[in-house]
Amino acid sequence: MPNIISVANLSKNYASGYRALKNVDLDIRRGEILALLGPNGAGKTTLISCICGILNLSEGTVLVDGHDIVKDFRAARSLIGLVPQELTTDAFETVWATVSFSRGLFGKPANPAHIEKVLKDLSLWDKKDNKLITLSGGMKRRVLIAKALSHEPQILFLDEPTAGVDVNLRHDMWQLVRSLRESGVTIILTTHYIDEAEEMADRIGVINKGEIILIEDKSELMRKLGKKLLTLQLERPLDSIPAELAAYNLSLSSDGSQLIYTYENDGERVTIISLLNALSEGGIAFKDIQTTQSSLENIFVNLIKDEQ
Numbered sequence: 001m002p003n004i005i006s007v008a009n010l011s012k013n014y015a016s017g018y019r020a021l022k023n024v025d026l027d028i029r030r031g032e033i034l035a036l037l038g039p040n041g042a043g044k045t046t047l048i049s050c051i052c053g054i055l056n057l058s059e060g061t062v063l064v065d066g067h068d069i070v071k072d073f074r075a076a077r078s079l080i081g082l083v084p085q086e087l088t089t090d091a092f093e094t095v096w097a098t099v100s101f102s103r104g105l106f107g108k109p110a111n112p113a114h115i116e117k118v119l120k121d122l123s124l125w126d127k128k129d130n131k132l133i134t135l136s137g138g139m140k141r142r143v144l145i146a147k148a149l150s151h152e153p154q155i156l157f158l159d160e161p162t163a164g165v166d167v168n169l170r171h172d173m174w175q176l177v178r179s180l181r182e183s184g185v186t187i188i189l190t191t192h193y194i195d196e197a198e199e200m201a202d203r204i205g206v207i208n209k210g211e212i213i214l215i216e217d218k219s220e221l222m223r224k225l226g227k228k229l230l231t232l233q234l235e236r237p238l239d240s241i242p243a244e245l246a247a248y249n250l251s252l253s254s255d256g257s258q259l260i261y262t263y264e265n266d267g268e269r270v271t272i273i274s275l276l277n278a279l280s281e282g283g284i285a286f287k288d289i290q291t292t293q294s295s296l297e298n299i300f301v302n303l304i305k306d307e308q
């Protein structure tokens, strides 16, 4: 079965009457890293909580490796590890006790060798006897991940795993997520850091106002929606774009020293060559040339803007 999770027609109405998810359909592929992006309040945490069976569904179904999250909750939930945004365990427990206890909650027999491996992978081994209250914020976050991995889940949900962590820990986390994926774990993460999604994800889903407005392979998304910019550093500044270049999609930097040509990712070699010919015929010399790709961030901002 290529999809490990299938969400169909999922809606969530909170008791307040607020409809936080609206008829969401989502298939998550076995073994992928899926990043869910969306502005504050878009419904990312609600979606994750519904898939993990923490919140009741108002409508629709969620299948986790064929198990219905409502009718077959224990089987479905045992396949999932969830790393929430906040640590809610007993601050006076030790790291070892907290993580071992989490495994027990899933009815799995004790497996000290597995807990040891998880703690070592997360660089928590030397802290195993420390009480949670004595750990730094970054270490506490690692404990959350260790707890989520304690019962050897096939699927890991990470809700904003790197919010407020320093650059080193972020990179460690990315490394950890990659190695988990290599071991066959399917990973779904929400993030506000678009560079994180760009760096990590195989596919990107964008949620806005309770709806998935886009889901696409990252490379395809970048190819389809991304633009390229060709920047020409001019020998002599221009006052305005010459009339004979009006047919090209050009802009001039405010100081007149750079001519910028924007084009779609798919080719346009011919147009670039004809632009360079036209510049040469017009006697416009340049001393440097550079191409840049629009980032996922530009794409995301434009998508959300179009939806407002």
Ligand SMILES: Nc1ncnc2c1ncn2[C@@H]1O[C@H](COP(=O)(O)OP(=O)(O)OP(=O)(O)O)[C@@H](O)[C@H]1O
Pocket: 014, 015, 016, 018, 020, 038, 039, 040, 041, 042, 043, 044, 045, 046, 047
């Ligand atoms: N218990 C609740 N009762 C009523 N409304 C809620 C409740 N929990 C969340 N909401 C609302 O549902 C919407 C979606 O919230 P959710 O936490 O899923 O968003 P999010 O995309 O995870 O946001 P953020 O990026 O800020 O974490 C928000 O408008 C929020 O105010």
